[in-house]
Amino acid sequence: MIHVQSVTRTYGATVAVDDISFHVGAGQIVGFVGPNGAGKSTMLKMLATFLRPTAGTVAVAGFDTVADALQVRQRIGYLPGDTPLYRDMVVEDLVRFVGAAHGLLGGALAAALARVIDMCGIGPVLALRVRECSTGFRQRVGLSCALIHDPPILLLDEPTHGFDPLQVMAFRDLLTRLKQDRAILFSTHIIADVEAVSDRVLIIHQGRLLGDGTLAELEQRTGTPGLENIFAQLVSVGVERRP
C-alpha cells in the first residue's frame, strides 16, 4: 500500500532523505526508527503529500503523492510530528472539522466521532479547548483526527510523544487492533515501541536506509541480538561509511 522508490529529498544543500526505497503492505505495522534528524519526519511528510520528493517516486494506495495528492490524502490518516492542532478550538469541533474535510457529514460524522472517542479515549477532553489538554491528550486528539475517516493507511510521526507508560501500552494495543487490513507506518526513536508492535523495522540514519526487515531478519543479518544493539551497530557502520 506504500511504495517508496529511490526517493531523495533535499533542503537546499542538505540531504534529508538519501535514495530510500521500501514498501509497506496491508496488515503490516512498520516501525521507522532512527535518531533525531535522521530523516523520518521528512519521509512521512512526503508520504502525506506535504512535501514533494526531490527525486524518486512515492505511491500511496496506488496513487502518486505528487500527481494524485488529493486521492492520497483521502486514504491516509496522518499524525504529524509535534501534533500541530488548532489550540483555540474545542476538541470535538476540531475532530468534526477534520472529519467533515474528509467528506463525513451528519450521521456518518456522528458515528465516526463516537468511534474515535471510544478508540482514543478523548471523552474526558471533548468539551475542552486543545490548549487546555495535557500533552498526552493532545496526542490522542491528533490521533483521533488521523482516524476519524477510518483510513486504510496510517502515518504516525512520533505517536507516543508525551504519553505516560500506561498510555504507551494502550497505544500499542490500539495499533495492534488497527492493524487488520491497514498499512501502518510509525516513526519513533523509542526502540521499545518498535520491538513491541512492529512486524517490520526500517532503520534510518542521516537520511539513508540502513536496515529493512523483521527483527529476526535483522538479527540474522547483523549477528547481533536485540533491536537496540542492531540499531547501534548499523548506525555506527553507517557513520563510518559516510564520506
Next chain:
Amino acid sequence: MAGIRLVARRELGAYFDSPIAYITAAVFLVLAGTSFMNSFFLQGVIDMTPFYETLPYLLIPFVPALTMRTWSEEHAQGTVELLLTLPLQPLQLVIGKYGAALLYFALILAGSLPIVVMLSWLGAPDLGLILSGYLGAFLLGALFLAFGQFLSSLTHNQIVAFALATLLACFLVFSGHPSVVEVIDGLAPTWQPGTVMADAISCLPHYEAFVGGLIGLDHLLYFLLLSAFFLWLTQVGLRRIQY
C-alpha cells in the same frame, strides 16, 4: 464548495473566538463614527461623505490587523501541515479563509448602518450614493484583505505580516492622495510620475469614484482583478511549501 464553506466556518469561529477581533471592530467603529460626527456637525450636510473620506485611512491599520494571523499563525503553529494534508485544494483553503474575512469585514461595515438610519431620520439622504459608497468601501476592504492574506502567507511572524500589509496599504492609498501626487509630480514635472502612479496603481481614485456615485466597469475590475491576483498568489505560495 463544501470544502470552502467548511474552512470559512472554522475561520469565522476563530474570529469570533478572539477578544482581539471584538476590540479591533469596536475601535474601528468608534473611530469611524467619531470622525463622521465631527465632520457632520461642522458641515451640517445630510450625506456620508465624511465617513467615506476617512475610511481608507482607517482601513490601513485595521485590515492588516485582521489578516496578519491568517496564514502566519498556521505556519508558526504548524497547523498548515494539518490543513495541507487534508483532502482540500489550496485554492479552497485560500477562498475559505478569504470568504470568512470578507464576511467579518462586511459585518463590521454594517456596524456603521446606524449612521444611515440617523441621516434618513434627519433628512432625505441620497440612498443611491450611500449604497455606491458602501460598495466601494466593501471592494476596498476586499482588496486589502486579499493582499493582507497573501503577505501573511509569506511569514511565520504576525507582526511582520501586519507591517508588510500596512506598508502596502499605505502605498496604495497615499499614492493617490492629491498632496502626495503633487509632491512626486514636482520631482519630474515633464513626466508627472505622481499622476502616472496614481492613475495606474493607487486604489484611491477607484474608491473615490464609487463614493462619488460612479460604478464604472474599470473601477470594478480594478478591485476584482487585483484581489483575485493576490488570492491566486497566496495559493501559489501554499503550493510552493511542498518544494
